[in-house]
Amino acid sequence: MYDVVIIGCGVTGAATAYELARYDLRIAVLEAENDVATGSSKANSAILHAGYDPAPGTLMAKLNVEGNEMAFRIAEKLHVPVERCGSLVVAFDEKDEKHIEELYRRGLENGVPDMRIITGEEARQLEPNLSEEVRGALLAESAGIINPWDYTLAMAEVAVKNGAELFLNTRVTAIEKGEHFTIHSSKGEKFEARYVINAAGVNSDIISELVGDREFSVKPTAGEYFLLDKSEGSRVSRVIFQCPNELGKGVLVSKTVHGNLIVGPNAVETTRNDKSTTREGLAYVQRTALRSVPSIQFRENIRNFAGIRANTDSDEFIIGESKSAKGFLNLAGIKSPGLTAAAAIGRYAGELLKQMGLSMTEKESFDDTREVVRFRELSDEEKNELIKKDPAYGRVICRCETVTEGEIIAALHSVIPARSVNGVKRRCNAGMGRCQGGFCSPRVCRIIARELGIDETEVLEEKEGSNILYSRLKEV
Ligand SMILES: Cc1cc2nc3c(=O)[nH]c(=O)nc-3n(C[C@H](O)[C@H](O)[C@H](O)COP(=O)(O)OP(=O)(O)OC[C@H]3O[C@@H](n4cnc5c(N)ncnc54)[C@H](O)[C@@H]3O)c2cc1C
Secondary structure, three states, X not given: OEEEEEEOOOHHHHHHHHHXXXXXXXXXXXXXXXXXOOOOOOOOOOEEOOOOOOOOOOHHHHHHHHHHHHXXXXXXXXXXXXXXXOEEEEEOOHHHHHHHHHHHHHHHHHOOOOEEEEEHHHHHHHOOOOOOOOOEXXXXXXXXXXXXXXXXXXXXXXHHHOOOEEEOOOOEEEEEEOOOEXXXXXXXXXXXXXXXXXXXXXXXXXXXXXXXXXXXXXXXXXXXXXXXXXXXOOXXXXXXXXXXXXXXXXXXXXXXXXXXXEEEOOOEEOOOXXXXXXXXXXXXXXXXXXXXXXXXXXXXXXXXXEEEEEEOOOOOOEEEEOXXXXXXXXXXXXXXXXXXXXXXXXXXXXXXXXXXOOOOOEOOOOOOOOOOOOHHHOOHHHHHHHHHHOHHHHOEEEOOOOEEHHHHHXXXXXXXXXXXXXXXXXXXXXXXXXXXXXXXXXXXXXXXHHHHOOOHHHOEOOOOOOEOOXXXXXXX
């Protein structure tokens, strides 16, 4: 019997497992896919929002501001790429100027530190590529950028290292409630638990319905993006937002922690699984972004992608014990700023479980550390030392990002090992560069097959069924 079963291992489930792993509890995390962070936590803007957007007095505002601070602390401790670069919300007309004043007031009420309203001239001094049309801006120094899937992976890894059990390829299909919960999964395996946490993202309403709770429904909303080459990465130094509208925070322009430029998203109603991009959607994103930063060179685009928001009718996250099932905690409808708020959501989930009757004793042995080797970040001396110990670190596989065979092997044998080409990419960046894996992915496939002891035709790009090679054509 588990004390707690967490359904879903996006950033919400991972942050909750990370928090609960500090206590003497038996924890299982059930994830439908073959890796962590394959839902919204993979495909988003990767911004740590300052916290001036949510309405004052809401739980969302509180968790945003607390989560921002916690995310920087956790990311630095667990070697997750992060940078407190600050953000600007730009105003193009009088209406926008009123809007940024309102955001400033909200920010003050929400406890956001280091904000001020600046003129268009001051904004262009900070960001020389900003449009001449910008008349003023809200500067928030506490905003930042992060690697969202490494953040999720890092917290999940620490949870697993401290005893939480992660079950991948385990889709929850039914939940029975008696004295305790019996959770049925696609694998046929059953899990018994005293408490259940619903962190299933865009499917959180489906999971909630499994215990008879129909209090909310998710309206999946897609956001489409451009990811531009590093040659465009220094176009801006801060996150550049436009004024938010009824569709969300609007189209932003930002560098990423890897030094690329990200531009997007729009907001279009979609289905739960449709991550396709459209010509019209991308044209809208491009047109809108050029209004803030007219010199962006879109011909440097290396990838388009879409993420799906778990929007609901509420302006709040849906967090709390289900009215239909005692012991069932919803962390549902976690839309933006869910990435920023995740660590605070995890901590709050712990407090709620205590109030719901779970007895929690802190473990003395909690190990809050994580080892990561990023070859390209080492000094020449450190590189030589590492190659001497393990010659696989001397073989560069991804030339765009300088990723070595040693790092790929480590990703395939880590605490939560990669099981696909994209899993390797998320862990050590192989295939993230300008050629997007054009050169290195055949070599990555070969290494995966060798290390996992499988045939190359069994190597997956991402999900089950996404095999890259189908059969052997001829021997040479
Ligand atoms: C376009 C876009 C831009 C965004 N930008 C930002 C931003 O810049 N900053 C910010 O703070 N937030 C941002 N967000 C919001 C943020 O990405 C989300 O709030 C956050 O990732 C939600 O995490 P989650 O773990 O709740 O959901 P997810 O990451 O979707 O995880 C849910 C998990 O549950 C699993 N699951 C689903 N059904 C089942 C089942 N039946 N059984 C088992 N497992 C199941 C899924 O496979 C998935 O792994 C953005 C979101 C989007 C879509």
